[in-house]
Structures are given as structure tokens and as C-alpha cells.
Amino acid sequence: MNEDEAAAPYATRERFWRGERVAFTPVEPDDAALIQRWRADPVAAHEIGSWPGPLHELSERLVAYAEDRTRDDFLVLLPDDTPIGHIALHEEAFVDGTAEAYLLLAPEHRGKGYGVDALAALTDLAFGELPLHRVEAVTHTANAAALATLRKAGFTQEGVRRSSCLHRGRRHDNALLALLREEWEAQTRPRAWDHG
Helix, strand or coil: CCHHHHHHHHHCCCCCEECCCCEEEECCHHHHHHHHHHHHCHHHHHHHCCCCCCHHHHHHHHHHHHHCCCCEEEEEECCCCCEEEEEEEEEEECCCCEEEEEEEECHHHCCCCHHHHHHHHHHHHHHHCCCCCEEEEEEECCCHHHHHHHHHCCCEEEEEEEEEEEECCEEEEEEEEEEEHHHHHHCCCCCHHHHC
């Protein structure tokens, strides 16, 4: 299957939200195999902190996510309909105005600025359409690429959760980053709704 054939099913999917170079479409249960492939990438598996379980478990989780009112999950698409990642706001607590951001990009699309664009679009959704005040993100302190992407998207590192992750028989520290509504409002970049 070539790249055009792989992208064909996504050409008919609704673009729910747009960034400068990417668009979001809601995750569907049929996306499980694609997301599973991204999660099985050794770099991603190390950063997530676990290897993916059986495909049927991920499929069941995606069905549950669709019903979960505390999360919004999307595939990240390029203009040519190529799916390049999974992005989400989860643990949404509208009373407190908080949520956590999650981003997983396909290995071949990392390091090209798509992550920053996708996070910018996600925070536009969080603060421009949802009643959120704070969006958090957590990653290993050794994950230089994720830390740089989050900082470029406006997130500030607030602290370190020492020894908060067990992976490959060792304890790892996690960095806690956040973007507040007033910090998002101070950004001068174009917003998602400016990309028509």
C-alpha cells in the first residue's frame, strides 16, 4: 500500500479543527491499528513508558474514549490527508478549568514542526472554545524533543515529579509543564480559526 492509498480513507473525514499546517479529525475505533503502529515505535514506547498491549484492547479503549466526556481525541492530518499523529485533551475538569495534553507523532513526521503546530491548535481549542484555564503536559525529563516542542508551543516547566515513572526496571523523573489561559492570550501567533 502506498502513501496515497493509506491516506485515502482520511480524505472523507471531517476536519474538526485546523492548525497552520495540520488539521484534526475525531479518532474512530477503526484508527486503532494506525495508532498501535505509532505506539509500537521504540522511541515512542520508551517515552510513553510502556509497550502497547493487544490491538483489541486499544480498539476497546477508543470506543470508550468516544463516550468519555472528560477527553477529546483527534488524529492529526496533513493537508494531503496523511495521518501523522494522535493528539488529545484528557482529564478535562471543567469545574476546575484544567486538562492534560497528549501528543504522539508518527516517527517519520517528528522534528518537522508539526508537533508545535498541533499543540498550538489544541490549546486554541482548549482556551478558545472550552472553558479551560490550565492545560498541563507531562513527559520524561530526558525527553529533550518533547520538552522543546512543548516550550515552543508556550508551555512552561513548573517542576519535576521525582522518581514518578517505572520503565525498563529503572525509576525516571517526569517534568510537569503547563500553559495558562492568560499566557495563551498573550501569544501573538494566528489562532486556529484564522486558518479557515
